[in-house]
Amino acid sequence: xxxxxxxxxxxxxxxxxxxxxxxxxxxxxxxxxxxxxxxxxxxxxxxxxxxxxxxxxxxxxxxxxxxxxxxxxxxxxxxxxxxxxxxxxxxxxxxxxxxxxxxxxxxxxxxxxxxxxxxxxxxxxxxxxxxxxxxxxxxxxxxxxxxxxxxxxxxxxxxxxxxxxxxxxxxxxxxxxxxxxxxxxxxxxxxxxxxxxxxxxxxxxxxxxxxxxxxxxxxxxxxxxxxxxxxxxxxxxxxxxxxxxxxxxxxxxxxxxxxxxxxxxxxxxxxxxxxxxxxxxxxxxxxxxxxxxxxxxxxxxxxxxxxxxxxxxxxxxxxxxxxxxxxxxxxxxxxxxxxxxxxxxxxxxxxxxxxxxxxxxxxxxxxxxxxxxxxxxxxxxxxxxxxxxxxxxxxxxxxxxxxxxxxxxxxxxxxxxxxxxxxxxxxxxxxxxxxxxxxxxxxxxxxxxxxxxxxxxxxxxxxxxxxxxxxxxxxxxxxxxx
Amino acid sequence: xxxxxxxxxxxxxxxxxxxxxxxxxxxxxxxxxxxxxxxxxxxxxxxxxxxxxxxxxxxxxxxxxxxxxxxxxxxxxxxxxxxxxxxxxxxxxxxxxxxxxxxxxxxxxxxxxxxxxxxxxxxxxxxxxxxxxxxxxxxxxxxxxxxxxxxxxxxxxxxxxxxxxxxxxxxxxxxxxxxxxxxxxxxxxxxxxxxxxxxxxxxxxxxxxx
Numbered sequence: 001x002x003x004x005x006x007x008x009x010x011x012x013x014x015x016x017x018x019x020x021x022x023x024x025x026x027x028x029x030x031x032x033x034x035x036x037x038x039x040x041x042x043x044x045x046x047x048x049x050x051x052x053x054x055x056x057x058x059x060x061x062x063x064x065x066x067x068x069x070x071x072x073x074x075x076x077x078x079x080x081x082x083x084x085x086x087x088x089x090x091x092x093x094x095x096x097x098x099x100x101x102x103x104x105x106x107x108x109x110x111x112x113x114x115x116x117x118x119x120x121x122x123x124x125x126x127x128x129x130x131x132x133x134x135x136x137x138x139x140x141x142x143x144x145x146x147x148x149x150x151x152x153x154x155x156x157x158x159x160x161x162x163x164x165x166x167x168x169x170x171x172x173x174x175x176x177x178x179x180x181x182x183x184x185x186x187x188x189x190x191x192x193x194x195x196x197x198x199x200x201x202x203x204x205x206x207x208x209x210x211x212x213x214x215x216x217x218x219x220x221x222x223x224x225x226x227x228x229x230x231x232x233x234x235x236x237x238x239x240x241x242x243x244x245x246x247x248x249x250x251x252x253x254x255x256x257x258x259x260x261x262x263x264x265x266x267x268x269x270x271x272x273x274x275x276x277x278x279x280x281x282x283x284x285x286x287x288x289x290x291x292x293x294x295x296x297x298x299x300x301x302x303x304x305x306x307x308x309x310x311x312x313x314x315x316x317x318x319x320x321x322x323x324x325x326x327x328x329x330x331x332x333x334x335x336x337x338x339x340x341x342x343x344x345x346x347x348x349x350x351x352x353x354x355x356x357x358x359x360x361x362x363x364x365x366x367x368x369x370x371x372x373x374x375x376x377x378x379x380x381x382x383x384x385x386x387x388x389x390x391x392x393x394x395x396x397x398x399x400x401x402x403x404x405x406x407x408x409x410x411x412x413x414x415x416x417x418x419x420x421x422x423x424x425x426x427x428x429x430x431x432x433x434x435x436x437x438x439x440x441x442x443x444x445x446x447x448x449x450x451x452x453x454x455x456x457x458x459x460x461x462x463x464x465x466x467x468x469x470x471x472x473x474x475x476x477x478x479x480x481x482x
Numbered sequence: 483x484x485x486x487x488x489x490x491x492x493x494x495x496x497x498x499x500x501x502x503x504x505x506x507x508x509x510x511x512x513x514x515x516x517x518x519x520x521x522x523x524x525x526x527x528x529x530x531x532x533x534x535x536x537x538x539x540x541x542x543x544x545x546x547x548x549x550x551x552x553x554x555x556x557x558x559x560x561x562x563x564x565x566x567x568x569x570x571x572x573x574x575x576x577x578x579x580x581x582x583x584x585x586x587x588x589x590x591x592x593x594x595x596x597x598x599x600x601x602x603x604x605x606x607x608x609x610x611x612x613x614x615x616x617x618x619x620x621x622x623x624x625x626x627x628x629x630x631x632x633x634x635x636x637x638x639x640x641x642x643x644x645x646x647x648x649x650x651x652x653x654x655x656x657x658x659x660x661x662x663x664x665x666x667x668x669x670x671x672x673x674x675x676x677x678x679x680x681x682x683x684x685x686x687x688x689x690x691x692x
Binding site (some may be wrong): 109126133181 | 597636643
C-alpha cells in the first residue's frame with residue numbers, strides 16, 4: 001500500500017478515469033434520442049473534477065506513486081483550466097455535432113480520455129508517465145479526428161496527424177532513452193539534481209535533448225514541425241478542430257515546464273535548448289503570420305495563427321526564468337480563451353448542412369447580429385494584441401520577460417510580425433462590419449451557447465482591463481512549483 | 483573471443499541484416515517474416531543479458547501473436563506496389579541527404595566511447611533464488627503501478643477507438659439473438675392444424691370444380 005500513498009493528490013485523475021468507464025457503460029443503455037444523458041454525465045464528471053482539484057489543491061508540491069506523480073500549484077491551476085475549457089468545448093460543439101451525426105457516446109468518452117491524458121501529463125514527475133500521458137492524449141485525438149468516418153477529408157486529416165504524430169512521439173521517446181542512458185534515471189526531480197551536479201555524460205544528454213525538443217515542437221505545432229496543423233484543423237469537423245486547437249496546447253505548455261523547465265532546466269543545459277527554441281520561435285512567428293495572410297479558409301487561417309501564437313509561448317519559455325515561464329503560462333491560457341471564442345463563433349454560424357469555415361461567411365455579421373459581431377471583434381482584437389483586450393497583456397508579458405533576459409533582437413522580430421499578423425485578423429473585422437451579408441439565414445444558437453459565448457467575450461475584455469489577478473496567479477503558481 | 487562474444491556478434495549481425503531487410507524487402511510478406519527473425523534474434527540477445535522473461539515474452543507475444551496477426555492483415559490487404567513506389571526516385575535525393583546526415587551525426591555521438599563496454603558493464607552475479615519474472619512483477623505492481631495503469635487505459639482507448647471507427651451495424655444483417663433462440667418453445671415454431679382428412683373420392687370432385 002505504501003507505493004500509492006498518499007492517494008488524495010490523484011483524486012481528480014482517478015475520478016475522471018472511473019467516470020469515463022461508467023459513462024462508457026451507461027451509454028450502452030441510452031437510446032439515440034436520449035443521448036443528451038451521456039452529454040450531461042460528461043459535463044457532470046468534468047465539473048466534479050474541477051471541484052476535486054479545487055478542494056485538494058496544495059501550495060507545496062506533493063509527490064506520490066513512488067515519486068511519479070506530483071501535485072503542485074501549477075498543476076492544479078492548469079487542471080482547473082483544462083477541465084473548464086473542455087466543458088466549454090462540449091457546450092459549443094453540442095448543436096454542431098448533433099446536426100452531423102457525431103452526437104455519440106464514443107465522442108464524449110474519447111474527449112474525456114484525451115482530458116485524462118492531459119491531466120496525467122500536467123502532473124507527471126517521471127519521463128515515462130509524461131510519455132504515456134502524451135500517448136493517451138494523442139491516441140484519443142487521432143480517433144476523435146477520424147470519428148466522422150464517412151468524410152474523406154476527416155479521414156485524411158486523421159491519417160496525417162497519426163503518421164506525423166507517431167514519428168514525433170518516437171523521437172521524443174528516443175530522446176528520453178538517451179537521457180536515461182546519460183543519467184540513469186527518468187524521475188524529473190532526480191534528473192534535475194543529477195544534471196545540476198554535472199556528473200552526467202554531456203554529449204549524450206545533449207543528443208537526447210535535441211530529440212526531445214523536436215518531439216515537443218511537434219506537439220505544440222511550431223515551425224519546422226507545423227505541417228500537420230493546417231491540414232488537421234481544416235480536415236477535422238469543426239467541433240473537433242475546436243478541441244484539437246485549444247486545450248492540448250495547455251498540456252503542451254506543461255510538457256515544456258516539466259521537460260525543459262524542471263528536468264533539463266539546469267543553467268549550463270538551458271543555454272543549449274534556448275538556441276533551438278529561438279530558431280523555432282522566430283520561424284513560427286514569420287511563417288505563421290505571413291502564410292496566414294493568404295488563407296481564405298478560416299480554419300487554415302486560425303491554424304497558421306496558432307503556429308504564430310505557439311511561437312510566442314516558446315519565446316516566453318526562452319527566458320528560462322520564473323517571469324518567462326509565468327508569461328508563457330499566461331499566454332497559453334489567453335490563447336485558449338480567445339481560440340475557444342473564435343472557433344466557437346465558427347460553430348455558432350454553422351448549421352445543419354452548412355459549414356461556416358470561409359472568411360466570406362463572416363461578411364456582414366454586424367447586420368445579422370451586432371452582439372456576436374462585437375464579441376468576434378473583441379476576440380480578433382485580443383489575437384492581434386490591441387488594448388484593452390487580454391491579448392495585449394499576454395504579448396506584453398512575454399516581451400517584457402524577453403527584454404529582461406536580454407533578447408532584444410528577438411523581441412523586435414516578435415513585435416514586427418505581430419503587426420504583420422494584425423492584417424488578417426482585422427480583415428475579419430472589416431468583413432463583419434463593412435461588407436453586405438451574403439448569407440441571411442437567422443442565427444438561433446442554443447441558450448447555453450448564447451450565455452457562454454457572451455461570457456467568453458466578456459472574459460477577453462475583463463481580463464484585459466484587470467489582468468493583474470490572473471497574471472499574479474500564474475507567477476505565484478510557477479514560483480511555488482518550479 | 484569467448485563463446486559468449488561469438489554468440490553476441492553473430493546474433494547482432496543477423497539482427498541488423500533482418501532489420502535492414504524489413505524495410506528493403508519488396509514483398510510485404512517477406513518484410514513481416516524478416517521482422518519475425520529480428521524479434522527472434524533480439525530475444526536471443528536479451529537472454530544473454532539474463533532477461534529471460536522478457537525474451538520469452540517477446541517471442542510469445544510479438545512473434546506468436548502480433549506478427550501472425552500482422553501477416554494475416556498483410557495478406558488480406560490488396561497493396562498496390564507500383565502505386566506505393568511512385569515518386570520514390572523523386573523523394574530519394576532529399577531523403578538520402580537527411581538520412582546520411584542523421585546517421586553521421588548519431589554515429590559521431592555514439593562512437594565517442596560512452597556506448598562502449600565501459601559505459602555498460604556486465605550485470606553482477608545474482609543472488610541464488612533470484613527470479614527475473616518475480617522481480618519484474620514486483621516492480622510493475624509497486625513502483626511502476628501508475629504508468630502500468632495508464633498503459634492499460636491507453637489499451638482501453640485503442641479498443642474504444644477501433645470499435646467506434648470500424649463497427650458498422652448492417653441493416654439487412656441476418657443476426658439472431660442466441661438468448662431468444664434458446665428460449666424458443668415448440669409452440670412458437672410448430673403449429674398443429676386440425677383439418678379434415680382428404681379421401682381419394684373427394685379429389686376428383688375438386689378437380690372438376692377447377
